[in-house]
Amino acid sequence: MLPLAVCSVVAIAVIIERFFFFRRLGAIPQAEAILDMIGDSRMDEAADMARKSSMPLIRVMSAGITNRYHSLKAMEAAGVNELAAMQRGLPVLDTIVTxxxxxxxxxxxxxxxxxxxxxxxxxxxxxxAVTGGVAEALIATATGISVAVIALIPYNYFLARIEREIAMIEHYATRLEMALVLPDKE
Known part of the structure; x- marks a missing residue:
């Protein structure tokens, strides 16, 4: 039962930390404002706004703005780092579920x-004496399954949230790349 108690405490700690991490995400208004600034040829203002943000989406966009002539590769590299940050703690949760x-x-x-x-x-x-021991033994199985179920639901939610965040990053990175290329053709 002691290892199960440790697993449940670790799972709760990871769930709470990831909950607060994902709760603060939601940078669509900032992303739109940055794209509008680039469309209005206010590159310095857009770069400044992007640099100050701590949101994964905006940090990816910041890499593209900062490295304008290699924006795709810069955003891909930044995206890999942001994905790793979003996945932090999830392997631990997955291990606890199993x-x-x-x-x-x-x-x-x-x-x-x-x-x-x-x-x-x-x-x-x-x-x-025998049935009391059997009942006590089955408590361990019930506890293990309970810990797994409690960890599984947030784990799947966090995976789905990461997928949505990745799709949003790809969408805005593509729009940013198009916005950065368009002024060069004029």
Missing amino acids: LSPLLGLLGTIIGMIDSFQIMALAGMGQPH
Whole structure:
């Protein structure tokens, strides 16, 4: 049960940290404002606004504005860094989702072994000693499955949120690249 308690504490810590991380995302108005500034040939103002932001989308756009002549590669490199930042902690959550039921089953098996040893020593004359041990052993399985379920729902939510964020970054990076190329053709 102790490893399951550790897993649940770690899972809750990761879930809370990732919740606050994803809650602060939402840079669409800033992205639109930056694109408008570039459309109005206010590159310095757009670069300044992008540089000050801590949002992943805006940081990717900032890399494209800063490296205007190699914007695609700069945004790809920045995008890789931002993706890594968004995924931070998720492998731990994934491991807890997989490991918790197994730890629960291990606890149940150990408890069952103890129950059978009691039965071997005491004989069949004390069924309460055996059934109490079996019930106690099954608590470990229930706890392991509970920890996994509690971690699985936020884990899947965070994965879906990352996918949406990546799609938004790709959309605005493409729009920024087009906006940076258009003034050169005029």
